[in-house]
Amino acid sequence: MKSRPQWKGSLVGGRYELVSLLGQGGMSQVYLAKDNKLKGKRWAVKEVACVGTDETAFLEEAEMLAKLGHAQLPQLVDYFITAGGNGYLVMDYIEGPTLQDLFEKNQRELPIKLIIHIAFQLLDIFHYLHTFQPRPIIYRDLKPSNVMINQHNQVRLIDFGVARQFKQGQTSDTMQMGTIGFAAPEQYLGLQTDARTDLYTLGSMLYYLLSGGHYVYSKAKPLELRQDDIPETLRTTIHFLLQDQPQNRCQTAMEVKLRLRSLTPDADLLITESHLEAPLHQSNTTDKLIVIGGLFAGVGATFTAITLARILHALQIPNALVEQPTIEPDLYMLLYGDRHAPSPYMFPSDHICDPTSTFTTPWINGFTTWAPINPDGFQGTWQVSHAFKLLHMLKKPIILWDVSTQWEHPAVQELCYSADEIIVLVDSLPGKCDRPSSRKRIEQFASYQQRGKKVHYIANGVLPPHVRMDWQNSLPSNPLCTMPLIARSEVIQAMWKGDCIQDQPQHLNILFDALKPFLSEILPYESLNQFALQPRKSIFSRFNKRG
Template sequence: MIAMGLQNAVLPAWEQGMILGGRYRIARIIGQGGMGIVYAAHDLKLGGTLRAIKVTSARSGLSAFSDEAHTLMNLSHPNLPLITDYFPPESNQGLEALVMDYIEGDTIAGIMAKTPAGFPFSKLVHIGLQLCSALHYLHNQPSAIIHRDLKPSNVMIDSKGHVKLIDFGISRRYKEGQMFDTVKLGTLGFAAPEQQAGKQSDTRTDIYGLGALLYHMASNGAGLVNELGREGRKQPVLQLPKDIPSSFGMMLERMVQPNPEQRYQSMTEVERALRSFDSHIRQTEKEPMRWDSSRFDGNPPIISVLSVTPGAGATMLAITMAMMLGRKGIPVTALEYYGVQPEWVELLPYSKKDAKEPGLIAGISERFIQRRSGKNVNWLALQAEEGANRDQDARLFQMQLQQNRHTVNLIDFSSSWHDQHAMFWLKQSRHVIAVGDPFIAKWQVGQIQKLMKLGEELKTRGGSLHFAANKDVRFRGRREWFALFPEHPISAIPLLPQDAVLNMLWSGKWVTDHSVLDYRLSRAISKICERIMEGWK
């Protein structure tokens, strides 16, 4: 039964066991306020996966969530909610629901209420960097999205310290040339002065909000106080505990300047300032932080494989690496990137025995087929679909990554790595392996420069870019070919006898099932696997 019904604009509580949209079984209420109710529910189409469903009532036929839903459905970032479904208001009942990934954790407000000592400085920086990452992503959308409501109750943290910025109810897209916002919105104590005055809010409004939030956490709940300075202008007065570095207070003071022109001008600048404290913490703390301060904490460890040019061999390397890691006892979820032409469905080893094994093959959606190899390798192969919805594919792709966060997530981008969607995932990777072959006529200077830029950005975030030379064989120009790589390849993968490769593929097997081919590949790829296993351990 679908849980509906509304009387006198009072939102009814849905009973445990009720089913929304024939798919979501209500488990319990996990939050409630003046705007609506948040439920935990089991997704019956995805094996009972736990979801959060935010329900509210529309007033006078207007949607309370439509703007929030539209904003979130087109976003994909590890520190933002993943919207998986949406139910618009029914014409006569007026109920509206957002279905999103469930976060096992608490808000900053809830944590501070339970922990009188507040947040240690190391965790403060750790949380701030994740929020910077989310806000930087929002601000760099084609039309910048301003959150406008950074406060303790709008930031969720799970047991591993992974942060989610929630509640986009009053977010807005920046409109150039507009002098005033439509209404004055925000939370007193965290809203920037221009917001409270109803003036135009921009990315610097969120910089103020983040500064106010970090000060609230650092001071264990104190609010911002502004006093008149020597020039008769209001200036923030911050009072921080002695264990907080004075330079951190100076950073916060700049973030919460009443005049937007005197703040940091971008979230990139804020992140750079925060990251300097992150480095200091790693060097000075004797005991490891309970929450890992690396940028990968709480995020699935991603290993990305791409071809420098079409046909260089990323798909062969990705599938082989997944199998070799699985044999070494490393749990792997191998995914075919949703922007490529599907190949895995036909390439992956498959036998009649597999069809009889329950759970080995399953369709998790119209776009992905799931297979398993032994205990350690989970495959997600892309299916061809005419008119595929790219944003919907992105949401499903991220959902799979988040659900498999305790495995190594190995993504095959093939040669489809140039678009904005692909670059987003590449930048989230712990390791990116770029595969190049000897057919240099296809190499483009622009592509190599793009990879070098990616490598520099990965390095600043703690990741790394590696090159692999594929189809290696002794020939006159081999030395010159190796010199074309921006750095010496981490691995030289031999050109395998094509008749042996084709015999294996046409037999429904993979090259690693051939003892000689497996030996040659294992020797070549072992260095890459060792590097990945170092990060996993």
């Protein structure tokens, strides 16, 4: 007969009676405890031996947990250190198996859909932790035994024993913590950990779950050879998560989520906004984020963005054009917002930064939703999280994001990490591409290409053939398209009338032909063919009308 454990029935903190052992590791034990003050209430009580500096670490974990307010993270209700030198964290008790338990119960094989569903929830949790204020929180120890799953397949992340707050500029961590088989290289080397460390551990865990329990450091085969039905998007994303150098990995949780968005229903991705209208049109076009800007100022990025929006409108593909809130306002005036915007109208960027506001009717023009900034200028502080909330709020099959020349803004860089396509407008004036700012941006675009991003250069204006070749050789790659010249007088005349010149058939047809090489990159052939089937007016059509 087994003897009764010495701890069983012990009372800690004067009220928590230890009932059973839920789990244990090298440094702590977690017990199920009943509350002798709140009858019927049960808690998970974590016991940690606090000796010397361990007491400081315990208090740091307790204070960190006390600040968290996320439904899928442990809720701390009490903490204390006893006279005997043991620290106790009292947290809400979560019923259910760990992901490791579930994995083993199913002979180390889980449905890919379930693994993706779990990954998306973990990415949401990481986004919350990594954007926590005043300092991000780095979890550092993701593994299946630290993930709990309830009967609805909802995830709870437990055990923050090795989590830490990120300190900018620090070159190394005070402790080299993590779990062998899942930890990132910088954890083994004692270097600084950051959000990308958690993303590496996510990649390690996904590899483990998808390979039948093989650790990534001992892998003999790539994932596609271990299991041939893993979606390519998932495999390539895991590849980017598992790069040894942090700068070569996916950079944020939101970037990973956007990479994987085609693998899960839209409802799992959206930030709920019940007041938004449903899409006008269902399209077979895969969701795409397209970032558009100029290599330098005044090169026609906004004109090109409007052109793409109206071509998509003509193809009956719902789209949205977003004006980066930190640039000089332009779009509202170009579209004659005072005349065409709905009334009342609230600028989406203002709404995002003021959660108490009531979002009014979106500005929809056919299949295009316009999202300009206030012509008086954006007054708030635009952060990365705001960009992604706006991106999801304006959920459309294709979102065009005009960044002008603000490639260095943190939110723009974040969007570029997540973008499906990046368009850079250039013109042929000598010397502009050789400016220091242009060279720096070209290096930045090259770094995106190295990480698998598609960067397209589009030229604005036509050059004679003998000059064009010399100019193209000065660019990192040949322009994919060339925007045609449209008489300035016609553009001005349309603007004074409050019209969009891109909606005039004779101009839209020319612009479509010019941008067709890029459109072929993002749209299926059937969609492009729909535009080609539209009747085109000849230069004599206006005379036929008069006759």
